[in-house]
Amino acid sequence: MNSDQLLRENAALRERLSREEQQGREYLETLERQRAEFLGTVSQELRAPLTSIKGSAAALLRTPSTLDAAEVQQFLRIIDSQADYILDLIGGLLDAARIDAGVLSVSPEPSDPALLVERAVGAFRDGGGRENVRVELPGDLPLVLADRRRVEQALINLLSNAARHSAESSAIRVRAVAEGVHVAISVADDGVGVAPERLPYLFGRVFRGED
Structure with a gap:
């Protein structure tokens, strides 16, 4: 060399x-x-x-x-x-x-989606969340298999996020729709939303949208 x-x-x-x-x-x-x-x-x-x-x-x-x-x-x-x-x-x-x-476990059991929403909204309000939460659920939602604690916590997190990123005077809307044997629950607010370029990072552990 x-x-x-x-x-x-x-x-x-x-x-x-x-x-x-x-x-x-x-x-x-x-x-x-x-x-x-x-x-x-x-x-x-x-x-x-x-x-x-x-x-x-x-x-x-x-x-x-x-x-x-x-x-x-x-x-x-x-x-x-x-x-x-x-x-x-x-x-x-x-x-x-x-x-x-890689060791997370869930405990699904027959659950009433309306009751899950009611409990989550109640916990959110008791924690100082705004009162203006509009729950719009059909009366014929089927029972679903769900881990009640995890679903309720996820809904509380969504409600808290909606409250942080929308005007205090605006309403937070909770809706649900049956999709076959599943029920889709949504939480919506009137905030600015998430920019398209930030969507890939939405489910990161510490993701935050623009304030």
């Missing part, structure tokens, strides 16, 4: 090492950005139910003698439902890890 060939090979090696180093830095920067976005998303999701729990507990502690039994029960129901929401959120984080590991 002559000196010119050796110099060329050394230069090629240095270039490859430099390129790999740059790729490594970019990968670490991407991981750090995703970590920050993930923590921001979790913090945002926790803020509403914790605020609701704090407000209800404060009302019970501050004015216990002036509340009637019905009001006490209402505050306790809010605390209970929002604690369940937080537990479901934590369960969702664990599910994300299971998805990455």
Whole structure:
């Protein structure tokens, strides 16, 4: 091997090492950005139910003698439902890890789609979500096989997303339609929507549309 060939090979090696180093830095920067976005998303999701729990507990502690039994029960129901929401959120984080590991399991059972929607909308409202949610369901929806907890959590997530990306005065619409043995449930709002070029990233773990 002559000196010119050796110099060329050394230069090629240095270039490859430099390129790999740059790729490594970019990968670490991407991981750090995703970590920050993930923590921001979790913090945002926790803020509403914790605020609701704090407000209800404060009302019970501050004015216990002036509340009637019905009001006490209402505050306790809010605390209970929002604690369940937080537990479901934590369960969702664990599910994300299971998805990455390829070991996520579901527990489908005969379920009433209308009841799933009712429970999800109720949990959304109890968590401080807007009241202007219009539920438009036909009365003859069939029972479906579904993992109730996961479907309800998915609907709550869609409702929360719709509330974040549309005007407070606008309505969120929940509809369902039977498609053979399946039922398709949709959540729609009057926000700007997702730009076409961002659709491929829609189901990324920390995807966010434009505010």
